[in-house]
Amino acid sequence: MSNEALLKRSLQAVWHPCTQMKQHEHLPLVPMQSGEGVWLKDADGKRYLDAVSSWWVNIFGHNNPRIKDAIKQQLDTLEHVMLAGFTHAPVVELSEKLAVLTGLGHAFYASDGASATEIALKMSFHYWRNSEKEAKNKFISLQNSYHGETLGSLGVTDVAIFKDTYAALLTQSAKMPSPDFRLAETGESAEDFALRCAKELEDYLAQHHHELAAFIIEPLVQCAAGMGMYHPVYLKRAREICSQYGVHLIADEIAVGFGRTGTMFACEQSDIKPDFICLSKGITGGYLPLSAVLTTDDVYAAFYDDSTAKAFLHSHSYTGNPLACSAALATLAIFETDDVINKNKQTAAIINDKMKVLTDLPIKHLRNQGMIFAFDVKTEQTTFANTFYQQSLEHGLLLRPIGKTVYFMPPYVINETEIDFLVQTTKLSIEASL
Ligand SMILES: *Cc1c(COP(=O)(O)O)cnc(C)c1O
Numbered sequence: 001m002s003n004e005a006l007l008k009r010s011l012q013a014v015w016h017p018c019t020q021m022k023q024h025e026h027l028p029l030v031p032m033q034s035g036e037g038v039w040l041k042d043a044d045g046k047r048y049l050d051a052v053s054s055w056w057v058n059i060f061g062h063n064n065p066r067i068k069d070a071i072k073q074q075l076d077t078l079e080h081v082m083l084a085g086f087t088h089a090p091v092v093e094l095s096e097k098l099a100v101l102t103g104l105g106h107a108f109y110a111s112d113g114a115s116a117t118e119i120a121l122k123m124s125f126h127y128w129r130n131s132e133k134e135a136k137n138k139f140i141s142l143q144n145s146y147h148g149e150t151l152g153s154l155g156v157t158d159v160a161i162f163k164d165t166y167a168a169l170l171t172q173s174a175k176m177p178s179p180d181f182r183l184a185e186t187g188e189s190a191e192d193f194a195l196r197c198a199k200e201l202e203d204y205l206a207q208h209h210h211e212l213a214a215f216i217i218e219p220l221v222q223c224a225a226g227m228g229m230y231h232p233v234y235l236k237r238a239r240e241i242c243s244q245y246g247v248h249l250i251a252d253e254i255a256v257g258f259g260r261t262g263t264m265f266a267c268e269q270s271d272i273k274p275d276f277i278c279l280s281k282g283i284t285g286g287y288l289p290l291s292a293v294l295t296t297d298d299v300y301a302a303f304y305d306d307s308t309a310k311a312f313l314h315s316h317s318y319t320g321n322p323l324a325c326s327a328a329l330a331t332l333a334i335f336e337t338d339d340v341i342n343k344n345k346q347t348a349a350i351i352n353d354k355m356k357v358l359t360d361l362p363i364k365h366l367r368n369q370g371m372i373f374a375f376d377v378k379t380e381q382t383t384f385a386n387t388f389y390q391q392s393l394e395h396g397l398l399l400r401p402i403g404k405t406v407y408f409m410p411p412y413v414i415n416e417t418e419i420d421f422l423v424q425t426t427k428l429s430i431e432a433s434l
């Protein structure tokens with residue numbers, strides 16, 4: 001089939017995500033055919049460096065032999081079985097490993113990130129109900145937060161373009177000041193600003209704790225808000241304040257987990273343990289949809305009862321899918337055998353060093369956290385994101401700026417030559433988009 005025919009059929013048959021479909025009248029879809037490492041190859045054989053890890057999921061490259069082999073092996077034994085009433089080795093092994101890594105347990109599975117945040121919110125709410133504290137039924141989150149697109153997760157999200165249309169359907173939740181250090185006063189340090197925001201959180205909890213079930217937060221980086229980074233002291237304070245006032249802390253590590261911020265999980269950098277952790281995206285190395293919520297023994301115990309109504313009666317058809325679990329196990333094995341967290345430190349140092357050439361351009365807030373790199377472009381062009389996207393795509397680079405924020409979230413396997421290409425092509429594409 002010709003490319004042209006495929007694109008036409010795609011536009012007729014497929015409703016693409018996060019897209020005004022009419023824009024494809026002039027902006028063609030890119031038909032992808034294969035992938036290898038950090039590269040994607042389209043139907044004409046043109047290569048694109050996947051510098052956003054295919055929406056932040058692909059951490060060890062495309063066509064990764066180890067993850068692929070693990071799925072193939074699992075495919076020969078058991079592809080799927082329902083997880084109510086049944087179990088299997090991959091889900092047990094994965095749950096045990098995630099418990100060791102997070103310090104939490106009782107892994108509950110779903111297939112995507114938004115479902116994981118829904119599960120954590122529902123579990124927290126239900127915990128207070130089971131504990132005869134029905135009044136604790138509200139959630140709070142940060143200004144500029146992003147927790148997914150389903151109705152429950154949009155209720156704690158604060159990105160107007162995704163949320164406002166559906167306002168009438170959503171359970172509204174209060175938003176706490178974001179410690180994103182771009183919002184600090186001139187001369188105020190990131191740490192002082194984080195502490196100032198934490199103080200406002202504390203004041204809010206002091207007043208409202210009796211009606212609050214949980215505070216949900218993206219640890220260290222508010223990714224969808226344009227890679228808003230903040231000082232780890234905020235998380236530390238948030239944990240202390242939530243504990244003091246009996247409010248759950250839900251860590252949404254869907255984007256930042258699995259090494260993205262420089263440690264296996266971002267919470268480690270503040271040395272805190274949340275009451276719930278939500279995981280997805282990198283968990284299968286970008287191979288299969290899987291998400292998980294882990295929690296404390298205390299939360300689990302509140303549901304453990306002779307009463308069915310006290311149980312967590314939530315489910316998804318593909319809960320704990322064995323193929324997805326086997327991909328996750330292979331992903332975790334790579335972290336162990338390849339000393340990934342330490343190697344990423346060297347890779348990040350190289351990327352930071354090479355990014356210095358970008359400081360000649362009109363940019364501000366050049367920032368880095370682990371394997372996330374971002375800066376904001378000073379431009380009057382309201383169409384900057386689109387122009388830049390098309391410019392970089394033309395040159396074989398896949399980047400999707402968020403507004404005027406350009407960010408790199410590359411697969412961890414990116415090498416020095418590829419980093420050179422990434423930085424140089426970014427430079428060219430910015431110059432052509434100002
Ligand atoms: C992507 C993301 C989600 C939603 O995950 P989906 O798999 O897209 O539903 C939730 N929270 C954060 C922080 C995310 O980055």
